[in-house]
Amino acid sequence: MPVADENEDNPYLRDPPTDFAPLEELSADEAERQVELLREAIREHDRRYYVESEPLIADRTYDALFARLRDLEAEFDLTHPDSPTRSVGGEPIEAFDTVEHVAPMLSIDNSGEEDAVREFDERVRREVGEVQYVCEPKFDGVSMEFVYEDGSLARAVTRGDGREGDDVTRNARTIGSVPQQLHGEYPETLAVRGEVYMPKDEFQKHNRERIERGEEPFANPRNATAGTIRRLDPAVVAERPLAVFYFDVLAASDLEDTHRDELERFPEFGLRTNDRVEVVDDIEGAIDYRNRLLEIRDGLDYEIDGVVIKVDDREAREELGRTARHDRWAFAYKFPARAEVTPIADVAVQVGRTGRLTPVALLEPVDVGGVTVSRASLHNPEEIEAKNVNVGDTVRVQRAGDVIPYVEEVVEKGSEGHYELPETCPVCDSPVERDGPMAFCTGGLGCDAQLRRSIEYYAGDDGLDLEGLGEKSVRQLVDAGLLETVADLYELERENLTDLEGWGEQSAENLLAEIDASREPPLPDFLSALGIPHVGPTTARELAREFGTFAEFREAAEDEPDCLEGVDDVGETVAETIHEFFASEANAAVVDDVLEHVSPQEVTVDADTGGELEGLTFVFTGSLAEMTRGEAQELVEAHGANATGSVSGNTNYLVAGENPGATKQQDAEDNDVPILEEGEFRALLEEEGVALE
Template identity: 80%
Template sequence: MTDAIEDNPYLRDPPTDFEPVESLEPEVAERQVERLRAAIREHDRRYYVENDPIIADRAYDRLFSRLQELEDAFDLTHPDSPTRGVGGEPLEEFETVEHVAPMLSIDQSGEVEDVRAFDERVRRELEAAGYDGEIAYVCEPKFDGVSMVFTYESGRLERAVTRGDGREGDDVTRNARTIGSVPQRLHGDPPEFLAVRGEVYMPKDAFREHNRERIERGEEPFANPRNATAGTIRQLDPSVVAERPLEVFYFDVLEASSLENTHLEALEAFPDYGLRVNDRIERVADIEGAIEYRDRLLEERDGLDYEIDGVVIKVDSREARDELGQTARHDRWAFAYKFPARAEVTTIGDVAVQVGRTGRVTPVALLDPVDVGGVTVSRASLHNPEEIAEKNVNVGDTVRVQRAGDVIPYVEEVVEKGSDGHYELPEHCPICDSVIERDGPLAYCTGGLACDAQLRRSIEYYAGDDGLDLEGLGEKTVRQLLEAGLLESVADLYALPERREALLALEGWGETSVDNLVAEIEASREPALTDFLSALGIPHVGPTTARELAREFGTFEAFRTAAEDRPEELERVDDVGETVAQTIHEFFASDANAAAVDAILEAVDPQESTLESGGDALEGLTFVFTGALEDVTRDEAQAFVEAHGANATSSVSGNTDYLVVGSRPGSTKLEDAEANDVPVIEEAEFFALLESEGLALE
């Protein structure tokens, strides 16, 4: 540490009660900024590289906030300031750039015979080249993350680029600046030019916590830490990257203005520059030492907080490396000795709680990634509290994982207990803090539509295939509208046509997408009763039951009266027994649900059902409708064909007989129709088809 750093007042026991910004002279503010930047860089190095912080996190945060405050107030921003790591405006796309030197791949195998063959080739070729120096190897963990190159000029980070095809990759510098273990200015005396290879990864503990948060927000979790890392580093919005827990290990020099004689010497110099190096790196005298290293690391693998899938064995001498050279695809001086895939047995690192549309609470085990039938699995359903107790499953246990029907992973059994007792669900919902109640073997959040998780899923369901089929209102769009404050209830969908300017201000929205959304919403104001009943998301009332309820009661008012006051009348409907009837009654007995339905009815007029007057003239046909029809609503057309024996589905497949298009049809359905060779007919042709069967839709 230099004397200048040692004398810095913000290094040890820093003052955190600062003078008001407005009372500072510009030269005083500039001096304070310089000292804060130097101190924060040193604190970053000690935290990320040395793992030896000298101030508390809260004190660090106050120093960082003060630096931001001064830079903003006195316009003192700088490209390599620590504050540049907090994000920035989203990018439209990444620039593709050429690497300063090729980023080649590594020859690899999981067989020990291939590792020894690699050593024999290295020794044979070096002997043939006249090399008479020592042949030793440096062994490193083979990280399962995202490989990148970080380029520094005069000690400053100039560029961070993904591996891409090895010749060129995406410039993700702005994203890399948000990662705490990426120094924006190097320490010590680095080469004037230095391009280093590093592996960006998400620590396993942080990955599980991040996935827990995604699950509890109702988002799809990442499959494994590598997918999480890859998906994060290529985000166009740096602020999103800044919020996710990424780290970096640096493991090689790609190009430099000056080089050490050995690979190990280079790695030993990295921490002096502020570049974080893994502490499991070892130098061995021969290939048998490398094989022993790999076997030892395989045993330690589960205890590491980062994913590795093998070890990398590298010739240590730079001179020997130069003699061995490269092929078109990989360096001839390195070899990866792979681990066998984890198969079926793994450890539960955490349990997240997922809240569904109906409020059902499902515990989800967050696993150390494991191979199950050729698929990497990092989460598995624990189903319900009763099954958890029966299997005696808890965090820390080693379990066997299977996939039901080759799709849904679940915990089959505990192989080895690593905990006491079994996991207990929390007493309150992690989303809305409402009480979680048990119903037999199941558990439910009592928050109803006041619970954000249930609300978001309710909106998605209302607009989805089993609801009113509002094209363009999928999971991503609903989440965006919720985050923008444009939706706080299902009923708010019908206020969107009046909020055109707010929609146009959203990322990715233009005139066409807004017009299409408005058209979909306006076309849904008079839905068929079947679709409306299904769209409400009443537990146990899907499209089939909704159709039978519509057939029985005819109008929404008649159905609701029975549901609220005479639930026994619901039992007249096929598939509606006492339990389902009571569930429907309880849905409307909830004040939150009743208020939500009333709000929707202010904008929507469910149509009287005509199912009882049908026939079988259209039996065997399947229709899909898209766009706005002129003479009737789309819902009326769907109800009519269903009343006469046809199926009306929301998506086009090979089983679809006709796609009926109105104005502003959805492009996805048109593309699917073309792909499946489905006839596309306009409204007039649809009416002509009905007429040919002796039917008239008025």
Template identity: 80%
Template sequence: MPAADSDADENPYLRNPSTEFDPVDDLTEAEVREQVELLREAIREHDRRYYVENDPLIADRTYDALFERLQVLESAFDCSHPDSPTRSVGGEPIEAFETVDHEAPMLSIDQSGEEADVREFDERVRREVGAVDYVCEPKFDGVSMEFVYEDGSLQRAVTRGDGREGDDVTQNARTIGSVPQKLHGDYPDFLVVRGEVFMPKDAFQEHNRERIERGEDPFANPRNATAGTIRQLDPEIVAERPLDVFYFDVLAASELEDSHREELERFPEFGLRVTDHVEIVDDIDDAIAYRDRMLEARDDLNYEIDGTVIKVDDRDAREELGRTARHDRYAFAYKFPARAEVTPIADVAVQIGRTGRVTPVALLEPVDVGGVTVSRASLHNPEEIAEKNVDIGDTVRVQRAGDVIPYVEEVIEKGAENEPESHYELPDHCPVCDSAIERDGPMAFCTGGLACDAQLRRSIEYYASDGGLDLEGLGEQSVRQLVDAGLVESIADLYELEREDLTTLEGWGETSAENLLSEIDASREPPLADFLSALGIPHVGPTTARELAREFGTFEAVREAAEDDPAALEGVDDVGETVAETIHEFFASEANAAAVADILAHVSPQETVLESGGDELDGLTFVFTGSLADVTRSEAQETVEAHGANATGSVSGNTDYLIVGENPGATKREDAEENDVPIIDEGEFRELLAERGIDLGS
């Protein structure tokens, strides 16, 4: 996680920033300097997340507001600095590729969503160089790149990077069908062009649907999908993804045309694709009218645009206008307003959870919701789809509840091809394993169990998580690698892994392989409560698993009760009729029974022996969050319970202490602060026990 993320609570412009600013005249010099430094720090981090990590924290419009605020403050108080984001393009090349210098600077474009700013640009241009023609083009929302051709052959393709140097991604670019390896026609001996790599919208939605159905996180928008693809280390992966390119500028050439329009006219002769939506105008009113027409047409295009670009046509006039450290002064981007909350459903994907639950997910035309760009929204379950009458093609209102996945609130307009009462129907079979999908009340479930790859991946992830056996080094990415490589087809296969299996995978070395194997080997005799929780039995988390372990003592006793006498489970704390029935169904499943048997061939859960250590903690209630350094959470919970305390899974007004370990969850801490519950770390917890003569162990 980036270091700057840890400062999110201290810098108000990192996460969910407000763009309502105090008037500049109301600020003191000290307040200005503080705000300027916070904005610079935040914008640098947003640049890094956007350009390098491809994982933006905020929507583009929010970023623009922060950037504009910084520009205003620096101008009003004359406090600009060479290192300020306003003086550079931003975004450093990642280390995985060779860094190379650009043949010519790849500067950004001055931009605004206000018509007055566009007219001010025009007034400055005409004041400095006189009457001009403008070339109007769509402002593509993709990844800008430099393509270098020598003697007509593609020599190099480089990402924009920081505007002066970027990543050499030539091998990846060669896999894109619209990137000619050899130019056609009467081309210059040396030609450097700027293009925008993008993923078509229909291909983006299809790609996201496939990712969701494979159990992977979808991309936020087509630009992120493009950026994530072009920086893949394996060109074969790039070749499998549907990227495209529009070319729109000459950066350098052995022979230059007199005007931009002539350059664009010659591009197709060379085999370089240009957009059909280019217009030449002779006044700013026509340029503004062009932008308004493109705003109306944007939803009909099969690629994302977020505005239009107005460029001076004549090359001599361009040179006379010059450039700043950040942008060329001959061009201006007239931005579109962000789509807010209302957007069409382009497709619906089916997501399979760890327990087999089927969740339909609406794939949206990217939309701004509360300052965050979203491209998917939960439809929750088949019953809710029917109630809201939601179908593919409908225009819907999207809302966010906290930080969870956005959801479809209501249908605003039915799709043109949809009947008034039509709604989306789930498929009959799982898109991952082709097992039947069955309804259970308002919910739907894949019947494939652990034989379903989607459930398998999530089951392995959960087995290794903090709520399971806490196997460090076995997260979402590494589990996906193991499953995709065919090395793991069940949880039990983890215990068959060898060092040579791991070191053949990308990103794995001898040390990381040995560390994971050591973690797995150390989990062969887990506490019973941890093992029960790790199995991923629906409704059986760490707290319920601990109560089952305390009640039955051994795994065999738990399984026997679940199979033969589920009513016996109902006497356990946290286990009612519904949970007991769920546990019974888990063990009754042939697929689950076989998977558990395979695991038990490698794992021997420890018997839970309750020893009363006294009543030193009688009447106290503890809640734990995060990982403890020297003992498991289950062991800590058993220790306090053995000495008369209660250990519960959630914080309430009756909680006496919240013990916080490494990587704690935010919810429990927030609940503790709300209820004035003392929050202590592991060291303070040990001191509290020691004061009462209790040794936590190590």
């Protein structure tokens, strides 16, 4: 979901600066303006993190922004009850019932500086005297409240805004480490705080599977966890490898005197605790604990970003109290962010639309230019061999043009040799063939990964331009079992769509109308839509003009490559690729199935037509009554115009039939492109001297 338009000019939203001017150099007006921008940005970052689970910035960058806001408010006396520094960020999402917590789930004051930890200790000892501390890993997952009544799980609630959250009990019940019934001598009422997380090895495995299926991988284990726990279908949650550590009592009918005693009783109840928890006598022991965990951090099977230091004695905790945002008896000593250098945990192989295999390094999440990166391109087998990179190596990661992460070099070798691509496709098990530095799956459209992308391409701008059928909807239809081949598009029925989440009657009717209008596509569009490697719209147009019909083109393609080489824009390599595409039994079968529903139009070259529409560009949307959309495109092209699939500033007219696409209409309005109804379009053609039958 994009950031709201009114926030777009805020410099602290995307790639925010963290090198701030000294406070003493700011005027009161400058400080007040910066506070307003920081509050606005932090609220948006909180929403992205807690509600959407799609953070825009790395945690360390957020911490810097939050610290700056806190300093400005204190220095210039700009505190406000609605400031993010006075409350916990995030709001419950609307898909679940909102439930009030039995006790506030506050955040933890934190710093990555040792001096701040010592200041925390000094304040504690000054207010309550000498204490012992319980030290725990600071898990990087999703914090939740689990409420047990008479030993039975009554509800599980996300942290939300700290006062109330989302009731996700049905999903929580599917997690193996969440007991439905407590064991032993448990309190009559018990509310505990736990951290739901995805183990790192399971996260990398899950991401590898998503990449191989052509899906977008999760950025890090926390995002994977947050996205899973908020799924509406508990069956999906049950399939994901989630786990829980329990680490605090929020409320109970029978409280222990110390935190360590509470944690010791948790396993008796069946509540899983972490085996790295330690009790120390003073802050020196806590600092040593943090430093020891930092050394073994990468070897743990769960993500941690620091340690939590808690006063052990509950009476001392009560005396220390809390602020509006955090408990004053706990402090998080955070780790430094991994900066650019990180281990490769695994390698996934992504299969593209043309069958090309792209190896992707799955990384321990690392901060690169203020963005958390968990994957990076390895490009191709030759690149891998040249860099001698493999699973287990520690590598330096960069972002090309500050966008695409890639492995720059191996910093420390942790493996033998370099990664070798599999000999068979990870998706369909077909043989893999090398073509210079590239590797390709030979499965063609019989490969599920290529199939999904082929459907997306078939329906996309370079194909038949079926509005409403993008990457997300194609994935949804494939996952629902409604699309197993491209031809299945033409078997869809309204009930198939309206039974799916997010589809209404109107959106279903619009898509079916788009699909129906594509049954007689212009030959160039159809050739391009098939996704033949190297055959885009331009080459498809030349092939269509050369052969006139799809049958003539296919016969030449199946014969010998040199039958195609005389066509403009088709050289030896392209001709060979086209021939190999149709020589594949899997591809041929898919094309045959599509032709059961589609009749590509014949291309005729009329010597009598002139250039009446020379220089004009048309875009068509919706269903036309007097002619098909393909016939209209072919008509204007025959008279010198261009017919494109998307509206831009270069478009002269958008022709809208029945059930037009909303996106194209909006684009036309944004670009001041005239929108013609079918009657107005026909009148325009007559005015320009284009004869209509």
